[in-house]
Amino acid sequence: MQDEIISLKNEALAQISSVASVTELEEIRAAYLGRNGKFTLLAKKIIDIPPEGRKTFGITLNESKIAIENLISDKKQELFKKSTEKRIWFDMSMPGTISEIGHYHPMTIVLKEVKQIFNYLGYQVADGPEIENDYYNFEALNIPKDHPSRDTQMTFYVETGGTKPAGETILRTQTSAMQGRVMSKMKPPFKVLVPGRNFRYEQVDASHGFEFWQVEGFVVDENIHLTDLFGTINYVLQKLFGKDIKTRFATTNFPFVEPGVDTYLQCTICKGKGCSFCKGTGWSEIMPAGMIHPNVLKEAKIDTKKWNGFAFAIGLSRIVNLRYQIKDLRTLTTPDMRILSQF
Amino acid sequence: MTEAGLTCESVKEINGEQVLDVEVTANRPDWMSVLGVAREVAAIQGLPTKFNEPKKLPKPSKSLPIKLNIDFELFDRWVGVVMTNIQIKPSPKWLQDKILSMNARPINNIIDITNYVMYMLGIPMHAFDYDEIRGTEMTVLKAKGGEDFTSVDSLSYKLPKDAMIIRDTERLIDLAGIKGGLNSGIKNETNKVFLHVTINNPVSIRRTSIKLGLRSEASAIYERVPDKGGVLRALTLAANLAMELAGGKISSEIIDIKKSKFEPWKLILTFERLNRVLGIKIPEKDVFKILSKLNFSPLKIKGGIDCTIPTYRGDIKIEEDLAEEVARIYGYNKFPMTLPSGATNPLEIPYYFDDTFINGLKEMMVASGYTETMTLSLLSKELIEKAGGKAENHVKLINPVSSDYEYLRTSLVPSLIPALKLNNTEKLCLFEIDKVYQKNSGKFDEVYKIAAITRGITFRQFKSIIDLILSRLNIRNYKVEFDSTKSYLHPSISSSISLNKKILIDYGQLHPEVLEGFKLDGEVFVFEGDVSNLKLFTKNSVFKSVPENPPQIEDLTLVLPEKTRIGEILNLVSDFSNLIDHVELKDVYKDSYTFRIWYQDAEKTLTNLDVENIRNGIIAFVKTKFGATINEG
Numbered sequence: 001m002q003d004e005i006i007s008l009k010n011e012a013l014a015q016i017s018s019v020a021s022v023t024e025l026e027e028i029r030a031a032y033l034g035r036n037g038k039f040t041l042l043a044k045k046i047i048d049i050p051p052e053g054r055k056t057f058g059i060t061l062n063e064s065k066i067a068i069e070n071l072i073s074d075k076k077q078e079l080f081k082k083s084t085e086k087r088i089w090f091d092m093s094m095p096g097t098i099s100e101i102g103h104y105h106p107m108t109i110v111l112k113e114v115k116q117i118f119n120y121l122g123y124q125v126a127d128g129p130e131i132e133n134d135y136y137n138f139e140a141l142n143i144p145k146d147h148p149s150r151d152t153q154m155t156f157y158v159e160t161g162g163t164k165p166a167g168e169t170i171l172r173t174q175t176s177a178m179q180g181r182v183m184s185k186m187k188p189p190f191k192v193l194v195p196g197r198n199f200r201y202e203q204v205d206a207s208h209g210f211e212f213w214q215v216e217g218f219v220v221d222e223n224i225h226l227t228d229l230f231g232t233i234n235y236v237l238q239k240l241f242g243k244d245i246k247t248r249f250a251t252t253n254f255p256f257v258e259p260g261v262d263t264y265l266q267c268t269i270c271k272g273k274g275c276s277f278c279k280g281t282g283w284s285e286i287m288p289a290g291m292i293h294p295n296v297l298k299e300a301k302i303d304t305k306k307w308n309g310f311a312f313a314i315g316l317s318r319i320v321n322l323r324y325q326i327k328d329l330r331t332l333t334t335p336d337m338r339i340l341s342q343f
Numbered sequence: 344m345t346e347a348g349l350t351c352e353s354v355k356e357i358n359g360e361q362v363l364d365v366e367v368t369a370n371r372p373d374w375m376s377v378l379g380v381a382r383e384v385a386a387i388q389g390l391p392t393k394f395n396e397p398k399k400l401p402k403p404s405k406s407l408p409i410k411l412n413i414d415f416e417l418f419d420r421w422v423g424v425v426m427t428n429i430q431i432k433p434s435p436k437w438l439q440d441k442i443l444s445m446n447a448r449p450i451n452n453i454i455d456i457t458n459y460v461m462y463m464l465g466i467p468m469h470a471f472d473y474d475e476i477r478g479t480e481m482t483v484l485k486a487k488g489g490e491d492f493t494s495v496d497s498l499s500y501k502l503p504k505d506a507m508i509i510r511d512t513e514r515l516i517d518l519a520g521i522k523g524g525l526n527s528g529i530k531n532e533t534n535k536v537f538l539h540v541t542i543n544n545p546v547s548i549r550r551t552s553i554k555l556g557l558r559s560e561a562s563a564i565y566e567r568v569p570d571k572g573g574v575l576r577a578l579t580l581a582a583n584l585a586m587e588l589a590g591g592k593i594s595s596e597i598i599d600i601k602k603s604k605f606e607p608w609k610l611i612l613t614f615e616r617l618n619r620v621l622g623i624k625i626p627e628k629d630v631f632k633i634l635s636k637l638n639f640s641p642l643k644i645k646g647g648i649d650c651t652i653p654t655y656r657g658d659i660k661i662e663e664d665l666a667e668e669v670a671r672i673y674g675y676n677k678f679p680m681t682l683p684s685g686a687t688n689p690l691e692i693p694y695y696f697d698d699t700f701i702n703g704l705k706e707m708m709v710a711s712g713y714t715e716t717m718t719l720s721l722l723s724k725e726l727i728e729k730a731g732g733k734a735e736n737h738v739k740l741i742n743p744v745s746s747d748y749e750y751l752r753t754s755l756v757p758s759l760i761p762a763l764k765l766n767n768t769e770k771l772c773l774f775e776i777d778k779v780y781q782k783n784s785g786k787f788d789e790v791y792k793i794a795a796i797t798r799g800i801t802f803r804q805f806k807s808i809i810d811l812i813l814s815r816l817n818i819r820n821y822k823v824e825f826d827s828t829k830s831y832l833h834p835s836i837s838s839s840i841s842l843n844k845k846i847l848i849d850y851g852q853l854h855p856e857v858l859e860g861f862k863l864d865g866e867v868f869v870f871e872g873d874v875s876n877l878k879l880f881t882k883n884s885v886f887k888s889v890p891e892n893p894p895q896i897e898d899l900t901l902v903l904p905e906k907t908r909i910g911e912i913l914n915l916v917s918d919f920s921n922l923i924d925h926v927e928l929k930d931v932y933k934d935s936y937t938f939r940i941w942y943q944d945a946e947k948t949l950t951n952l953d954v955e956n957i958r959n960g961i962i963a964f965v966k967t968k969f970g971a972t973i974n975e976g
Contacts (some may be wrong), residue, residue, distance in 0.1 A: 102714040227623060228622060228683045231679075
């Protein structure tokens with residue numbers, strides 16, 4: 001009987017030693033020490049042993065069981081330690097399941113950034129009508145009827161069924177139309193940002209559409225200087241395109257500003273070397289601006305002896321173009337997931 | 344040059360000469376001339392311009408009559424002179440080359456001279472065949488409209504009303520400021536000419552030019568108003584050349600009829616204003632130097648500079664115009680950069696717009712797997728009607744680019760539908776938040792809407808976004824109608840959610856006729872909501888403290904008759920008792936609906952008996968109200 005116990009114990013120990021997984025260990029434990037395990041069955045045979053031999057039988061049995069349990073425990077530790085070493089293969093490069101989240105439109109992304117930049121500078125956002133009066137869109141901006149500069153902003157006229165005089169109701173061609181609206185309803189000082197859609201009668205091509213988004217800004221306060229305008233433009237462009245960008249200012253003419261300023265940004269794509277994006281010049285015009293013409297302020301009944309200001313406009317589509325290097329403006333109003341999922 | 348305002352587009356070498364291509368802004372007609380550009384370069388570089396003033400014209404050898412009848416509404420000034428003994432022949436090579444370098448065609452000596460003067464001085468002029476001026480009398484007047492006119496280019500036009508024309512005693516001989524008439528133009532046999540220079544009403548020129556679709560180099564200058572004080576010099580230059588190159592003799596006094604003297608005017612630039620506009624103090628002597636280089640004849644006075652503005656600078660009217668001149672010649676890129684120093688005004692501006700709400704909606708949509716798109720506001724009658732709408736309800740343009748873009752949208756949906764064709768994916772979820780344009784008896788309103796379109800998802804998946812929006816905005820107790828006014832929705836599968844009679848969201852399946860009209864198939868769902876109405880009923884949530892004791896969660900399966908509104912059951916069972924925290928629809932199998940109910944008391948743990956009582960109450964309630972039976976299985 002003693003021999004049976006010893007040989008069974010050795011059998012068990014041998015099996016345990018060669019085990020490769022914890023599951024197997026548990027199977028062996030069950031097979032030998034479980035309810036129907038070999039040792040349990042063997043223990044039942046104590047009845048067959050004469051009483052003098054039972055004590056030794058019991059001791060040997062117990063010792064064997066303990067030995068097995070100990071080896072199981074050691075083996076478990078060993079297996080556990082092994083599993084935390086770098087020996088198992090697991091493919092970490094498997095692609096994750098497809099994310100279900102959608103995308104913001106690039107104009108939304110860029111506009112949010114623009115608003116944040118101007119919030120920091122103390123600007124409030126205004127939103128105004130796209131169906132506008134000729135007065136606010138042109139006359140209040142020192143552009144009388146029949147002025148040649150109206151040529152650069154061909155206008156869409158709205159059918160009013162005779163309820164308004166002819167030619168008065170139009171789709172606004174510039175967000176600058178909000179200057180007159182805000183200025184006539186509020187005393188300075190103020191800093192205003194107007195993002196918005198404009199309409200111009202244009203031939204549609206890769207860089208022109210008849211619906212486009214601009215961000216207009218204007219400031220009226222005591223002692224506003226040209227240096228403040230240059231500084232604001234430079235600050236904003238650096239925030240949008242990085243500290244390393246280069247800007248240059250040039251004189252230009254719009255009826256509603258004097259002095260008039262045009263801003264050139266060094267092409268962010270070729271870094272000024274010249275490419276198809278900047279038509280080989282290395283620079284692109286980005287921000288027309290200027291000191292608000294006294295006639296505009298006077299029209300809004302603002303005392304030009306005390307107050308003056310500056311105004312600027314930037315094409316939102318233009319920023320998106322430069323930021324993402326989108327060559328064709330029409331991409332922005334095309335509801336194609338192959339485009340939209342890139343943002 | 345570009346930095347100072349005259350944008351130089353390109354420099355090319357043509358026939359050994361450098362040819363500059365410049366872009367002239369509307370305020371600088373004086374730059375539409377060689378002399379003007381030369382003056383600009385001279386001012387920037389501090390160099391003198393070399394221009395030989397034309398010699399004074401000799402007294403007339405004989406006096407031929409010419410009568411000019413002016414209208415000061417149409418012409419500010421009219422100068423002219425008659426010349427005889429003219430021999431029309433090709434211009435000498437130097438003059439032909441100059442004409443060619445301006446991309447124009449040399450014609451003959453007299454015509455080339457008039458063009459040469461225009462290119463040199465920026466003042467257009469015209470030469471008439473004197474013998475063709477019937478009655479030796481010219482009158483400028485407005486056309487009645489419909490008159491026939493044949494130009495020197497042998498093209499015929501029907502003139503619009505109020506076009507500026509010149510007539511002799513018998514016929515129409517000139518479309519003033521735009522094109523000369525063929526009948527009075529220079530021919531090879533011409534031996535007497537009347538040279539004239541006029542300053543025309545720019546508005547009239549522009550309007551006529553636009554109506555006729557006819558522009559000339561001359562009319563482009565006239566729209567911007569040439570140098571009113573330089574006309575005599577232009578005439579003198581032309582006459583001198585005509586004497587030299589065509590053998591002409593002066594045969595009349597110089598006629599000069601003008602509305603006013605057109606002389607240089609005075610303008611004072613104060614240092615106070617200059618410094619305020621610029622933000623820097625340019626040394627006074629440098630300001631003086633700049634104004635001098637620009638030919639403004641500066642004189643020092645106390646606190647400023649007294650300038651005399653030459654007549655070719657009609658754009659210099661106020662101090663700020665002079666400030667710009669100083670700044671641009673000084674160089675914008677030499678200025679330091681500062682930020683406005685004033686304090687921020689906390690008062691809310693008119694038209695103030697807070698986009699927090701719309702951003703919140705966008706966030707919800709993107710997080711739920713919808714992609715934002717932006718479409719055009721303008722659309723065609725065809726698109727409106729294909730989406731079930733009526734064009735006459737829409738704001739219309741008088742002069743659209745094309746019929747594809749003739750109306751302003753009243754809904755975001757029609758422009759989203761084509762996206763279904765544009766995308767090949769099985770699953771598509773797009774949204775847009777932007778303005779639509781409504782017209783209400785002469786008034787135009789611009790309203791923000793949110794809309795979405797889906798394909799490849801089930802109704803319940805689609806509905807989840809609507810439930811999400813309403814729940815995150817804490818909008819409760821809204822009314823759900825199984826009907827909608829939106830003509831793009833399926834009549835049986837459409838709904839309208841409203842609160843206090845204001846519609847919040849319309850949603851449903853796309854109308855089968857609309858699907859067909861677009862040649863689409865599949866299950867397409869759409870919703871459109873009114874942003875301001877949603878904002879109106881949005882509430883902040885009040886925090887519910889988390890009870891310490893656990894809820895009892897139980898499933899209850901009901902067999903429901905056809906046409907039962909599950910939404911209603913969920914709402915009513917939820918509200919049935921304070922001790923019901925919430926109810927969810929867990930499973931659907933044929934007509935069996937399994938609801939999972941969370942029973943919760945904030946104060947204590949509910950006993951089985953407590954729950955049983957409530958449950959029995961629910962069962963009795965749904966049996967009576969909905970005809971439900973309990974599924975024991």
